[in-house]
Amino acid sequence: MAFPSRIMGAGNSPLTAQVICGEGAVGLVATGTTAADALQLNVSNNTITTSAASTGVKLPPCETGAEMIIRNDSGQTITVYPFNTSTTMNAAAASVTLATAKTMLVKATSATTWVTLTGA
Secondary structure: OOOHHHHHHOOOOHHHHHHHHOOEEEEEEOEOOOOOOOEEOOOOEEEEEEOOOOOEEEOOOOOOOOEEEEEEOOOOOEEEEOOOOOOEEOOOEOOEEEOOOEEEEEEEOOOOEEEEEEEO
């Protein structure tokens, strides 16, 4: 498991540690009701704390091997959209939902496919 302190302790820079471990964003607000106006996620570890019914978030462009974590603590189910319509989620879906008090791991298995794993 990668910890920033251990990576820097081995002589690497803080920027290298951030690239390896990822950045985090807390207090995000899900927006919009379509992929076009959903909140664009830009870091690898995200916590949604506010949303209205039927709002969502949008993943970055799909790159093989990319990973993202989304935690939904908003009190509402949110929709997670891919960056563009040529990208699928779980092989067929144009979007997936994430219930409140749940966490989703999103992994790009190809340049056009995100797969998801949801848990507590």
